Amino acid sequence: MIGELFTKATQGRYRILHLTWFAFFLSFVVWFNFPPFATTIVQEFGLTPQQAGTIGLCNVALTVPARIIIGMLLDKYGPRVTYTCLLIYAAIPCLIFATATSFNQLVVGRLLMGIVGAGFVIGIRMTAEWFPPKEVGTAEGIYGGWGNFGSAFSAFTMVLFAMALSFLPGSFNFGEPQPFEVLGMSFSSEVLNWRAAIAGSGIVTALYGVFYYFNVTDTPPGKVYRRPASARGIEVTTVRDFWFLMAMNVPLTAILMVIAWRLQQVGFLSVPAMFITMLLLLGLYAFQAYNCWMVNKDLLAGRKRYPAEDRYRFKQVAILELTYVVNFGSELAVVSVLPAFFEGTFSLDKAAAGMIAASYAFMNLVSRPGGGIISDSVGSRKWTMTVLLGGMGIGYLLFSMVGSSWWLPGAVLLVMACSFFVQAAEGATFALVPLVKSRITGQVAGNVGAYGNVGAVAYLTILLLLQQALVPAGDGVDPAVIAAGTARANALFFQVLGVAGLIVAFLCAFFLDEPKNSFADAHEGEEVAIPVAPAAGNPSVMS
Known part of the structure; x- marks a missing residue:
């Protein structure tokens, strides 16, 4: 291809x-x-x-x-x-x-x-x-x-x-x-x-x-665009999955509340305005839950039952949401942190630190397609996802050990290797998303993509809290004490990223299912035309 x-x-x-x-x-x-x-x-x-x-x-x-x-x-x-x-x-x-x-x-x-x-x-x-x-x-x-x-x-x-x-x-x-x-x-x-x-x-x-x-057109000639x-x-196919969906919608609202809190911390929102915003966000969750109930009310009332071939398991969506938290969410957070990390750890000027940080973003050109290629090639999308997340988690844990005594080129190579696993895991995530249920691919992709931003805000908030707890503030503080506190906060931050990656890799290994027809030549519901040998005496007859 x-x-x-x-x-x-x-x-x-x-x-x-x-x-x-x-x-x-x-x-x-x-x-x-x-x-x-x-x-x-x-x-x-x-x-x-x-x-x-x-x-x-x-x-x-x-x-x-x-x-x-x-x-x-x-x-x-x-x-x-x-x-x-x-x-x-x-x-x-x-x-x-x-x-x-x-x-x-x-x-x-x-x-x-x-x-x-x-x-x-x-x-x-x-x-x-x-x-x-x-x-x-x-x-x-x-x-x-x-x-x-x-x-x-x-x-x-x-x-x-x-x-x-x-x-x-x-x-x-x-x-x-x-x-x-x-x-x-x-x-x-x-x-x-x-x-x-x-x-x-x-x-x-x-x-x-x-x-x-x-x-452009939505589909190739002759193919029908399937709508829910x-x-x-999101349409679910079992009652249990409906309640699972309700639970997985909670973090999407919670992270918006975290953003409202952070806006109050910087003075953009007053305390009353923050609480009003949070009440509005609770109303947004209720409205979203109502819409999901409207879509699935016949299922919940027992008036509708999906045949086995039309069912999907919502846990597939939930696990993919978590994979995007730990891979894309961590990428957005790390890109924000890397320049200051290299500048402070190795006493680099801003130009050199910026160049090293830029290498993380440039890796996207090959790493994310690489994850998709691996997922298409090895015969198991589930284990591709598991191995890449495991490598990402180990990479972050190793990077948490980087300090001023490290050889700078070694630290840069570690960043590059870690970024490959992160971005390849992103590619592997969206190799799975379209295979969950074709007619709701947009909504599945939307939810999974939203969880990436959930991860970014959550990780950066964790880093902020670590810095507030470990880095002394105020005039007259010994710069060496500030540097030591910053290094400790950074180490714990990367450890959080690593442990989270390994936990989700474990969930993929034990709970993620290999999608049905994962390597088929045609989409769900389509048939592939098979050429028929020419009839005897009539070489022009073809299927």
Whole structure:
């Protein structure tokens, strides 16, 4: 398949894959277009460190519910319409942020931008519709890995675009050359038009959304797009699974409460506003539970019973949600931590630390497709998932031992090896997602994707609490004591990541089922035409 990916790039399913991973790529470019300008925006608006952190937090706040909602819309309307609408919508928060004149407007722009981060879910079903089960791991890995590279591309290019657009009105003049670091490389400019760069990225994404609509279809010719009876909530096939679904929805609400608490900690929300927000989130959970009940009420009342061949086990979804917590959730957290970790541990300058941290994101180009390829090749998606998570857990535990006495190249190699297992496990996760139940693939992908953000917020909150407990604060504290406390907090943080990975690997080994027809040539309900030998005396007769 890898060879055909390039030789048949403009044909059939390979063309759809290229168009779709690029849509995901652009959604991540705009989702991550704030960090390259963080220093510039802080300086222009006079923001405090807490306010700057709040903007970054708002960037992911709505991604959790958005991935669930977009999963529902995806199953109902199809990936073509859903992706088109999301890409066009991306221009709105970009323009709001680019034209902001106050901190509150910046916050509104980034809150709305969090919805764009849910675009990943859409391409999961589009790719699954076009590729058969035996190749879906590789296809999903390429889609996820190459699209995910949009975050690194944004970090590398946005400042360059802003410098190139410095002739336009709205540029921020620093008065003297200012240094900028992009993936470890230093640049200097007197003028930086970050507003034009961010607005331009949104406009380009919206234009691509229109192009996407006119150049893709939801399914290959002759294949019917299968929709659930209702997209209001996930359809389950047993009463026990309904209550399992209710339990697995709790963390999605709980993590939003954690975000509300963190916004109160930085002063963005008052204490009464925080409690009001939490009450609203409880209402959101109740509304979600009601929708799930509406979808499954006939099953719960005993008026509906699914035949054995139409049932699936919700534990498959639950375990995949946990795998995405520990792999993608840890990746988002580690990417945020690595630059400061290497800078403090090995006394590196910011440029060198940034270059090492960037290598973690660059690994996505090969690691995530690699996980999908392995899942397609070894004959067992279950054991692929188990082994990759086990390797990830061991890698994090080893990394928790890294200290200033380590050989720096050895530490970098360990980061690279650990990132391979993390991102390959992500690819293996979404090699399994489309095989759970085809007609609800969008909702399954939405929930699994949302759990990745749950993991990121949970891990970063754990790190914050560890730092508050172990790192002394205040004036006059011995720097050596601060360094020792920081090192201890980092070690415990990586140990948490490692232990969590090993626990989920254990769950996969004992509770994850190998999907039915995991390596079939056709999707569920489809038949593959088998060529028939020419009839005697009539070589033109073929099936």
